[in-house]
Amino acid sequence: MSISPVTIVCYLLGISAVVGLNAVILVWLERKVAGHMHFRYGPMEVGPHGLLQTLADGIKLLGKQFLVPDAADRPLFLLAPVVSLVPIFVAMVPLPLGETLQAWELNIGLLLVVALGLLNTLGILLAGWGSNNKYALLGGSRAVAQILAYKIPLLLCILTIIMMAGSYSLRQIALAQKDGWYILYQPLLFIIYIVTITLETNRSPFDFSEAESELVAGFHIEYSAMGFSLFFLAEYSYMFIAAALASILFLGGWQGPFLPGPVWSLLKLYGIIFLLMWFRWTFPRLRIDQMLHLGWKILLPLALVNFLVTAGVLAL
């Protein structure tokens, strides 16, 4: 209880600003990347190169009507966007984006972020069941099948890194990479991790719970206006957190020559997010059984072997 009120308010504002700005920038970036990969320009009209397009869309969404379907399970339906958004604010707390830019240095920060990342699926499940729509329900069920397939490889990746760094603290893990980023020692693990966070953030080629061409919009099919934009915000914030985690676990976090720490942090983070976008606009969506095959028969054994080999090398 020794934290001053000013600090708390500052951090709350800062985290809210990061969540909001990040979503604005990422939506714009996504549309730009998509456009250029299709030989298009993407948004160009509102602001220079369409930079303010997302703001305009956000204002438009604010002005729209929030509809609750008659047949929907009202409390679950209303709770779902909140459930998927709230954990983000907590998960942002232990993320170090710079030498001193960290809300709370927590010695189990990594565990906290991973645990809260799991709540994302819960929000999707709530939305799927609350909407009382068969597509939404299918989307929710798929999200559950998906989490079982990717979570174990993801945890194995994180476990390997914890073993190498000897700490659960995100800050300590980043500091342990002063002399060499873990991506140099663990390139395979980095690839597995990137694949699992693509799965975790529900992005194409693994966007089974959303799957426009099969489930129309999947779990958020019935959501309009603010509910929809909250889901959007949550999706992009989870991307931010997953990419931040990747940059801390594998790329040394804020550490780098010449530039100040936060700049390096953001550079690495948005580099990884660009990678995710690149995947999305390159690869077609997998079938659900192909995803299960990938998760259980390829990622899991590879991660396990990698884990055991790393343990062996570390023990020597």
Add this chain to the structure above:
Amino acid sequence: MNGYRYLAGIVTGSVSLLKGMRVTFANMVSRPHTVQWPRQTAPLPARFRGHIRMLADEETGFPRCFACGSCARICPSACITVQGRKPGDRKKKVAVRFLLDFTKCSLCGLCVESCPARALAFSRDYALAGYRDTEFRTMDLLEGLASPFQF
């Protein structure tokens, strides 16, 4: 042997994924093909077919049409209405009404080909917009042309 196939599958799969990513990256850094209309316009093809328009006589500025009605007769969609009148001092009729129902026109071009006076041509007008369908149901092709009948 099975294990070898498993590993080889992973490797070839990854390589093919990388190839795909190279293609999209090359797309991204190359110039977009889009034209930012209306600030830029793409050149229209030489034989672009817009809705038909009436040509004017070079000397008089009157419409070339003498209301023979062959365009209305040949039109498969029956979307042309022509009415002509004889001015007092001339032998040929002159069109006083030439209405095109553009909502039905399929731009087949039979009217243009069949016109004995070569009075019809395709316009290059592609950005049509209106507030109601009547604007296109009765398009007056004589609009803007001089008329021998002064009212």
Add this chain to the structure above:
Amino acid sequence: MFASFVHTVYTLAFATILLLVVGGALLAVTARNLIHCFFGLVGALLGVAGLYYNLGSPLLAVMQVMIYIGAVCVAIAFGLTLTRKQGEEGMRPLDIKAAIPVVLVVAMLSATLKSLAGREIVASARKIDESRIGWMLLGDYLLPFELISILLTVAVIGAVTIALINRRI
């Protein structure tokens, strides 16, 4: 001034957690719809994580969220989607058996409180260094730790085997 404000907020937060635990548990047991039961359970488990945190153990709170909500609840949800059938939800009509938990727990509680009355409370909830847990798990508690891991492996393999019995596909 600020300290008392913080304390009020803290107390209210704690009361909310208690409400979440008990309310979630009641919802989980009494709701007609199994989905509501499931989310009641999730609420109760989150509340219990809050209680663990309040008892000075952030590690257990996080483990609770991770294992219970991330693994057990997801598994339950998976089971729900696999075995969903309308019209089999809700509770049986109450009868004399409802007295069993009440009587049992009142008896247990009174016995506990009676034995507590004599004891002095040696410590209050406080933050302690939990990094020793890892050493303890690999030292004094190595045998139960290994047994748990064996149990988990056996349970997972067993669950898969049972679920595959008489598989028609």
Add this chain to the structure above:
Amino acid sequence: MEFLATLPNSLLVYVVVAHALFAIGLFGMLFRRTLIGFLISLELLLQGVGINIMAFGTYLVPDPLQARISTLFIIGIAAAEAAVFLGIAVAVFRNYQTIAVDRLIGLKG
């Protein structure tokens, strides 16, 4: 308000909540109709036990880490038990097309 302020740091609250959870869980075990309902109630019951151990371990024992390890073990065992339970539920559903306990009467003489 005075009473509320002492809530977060008193052993009594935890003990009462733990017992309440245990009772609710037991009640659910007796009255739910389906296997999944059973499992949910069972988890609540285990939560009661966990809170109790943690509370006693924190307030009454000089070394609170032992209680934490016990609770960790409970969490782990609960995960294993849930896996087995769900395996059974899925197998039962596949064979009987139902998970309502009343209709699982294949063993009745």
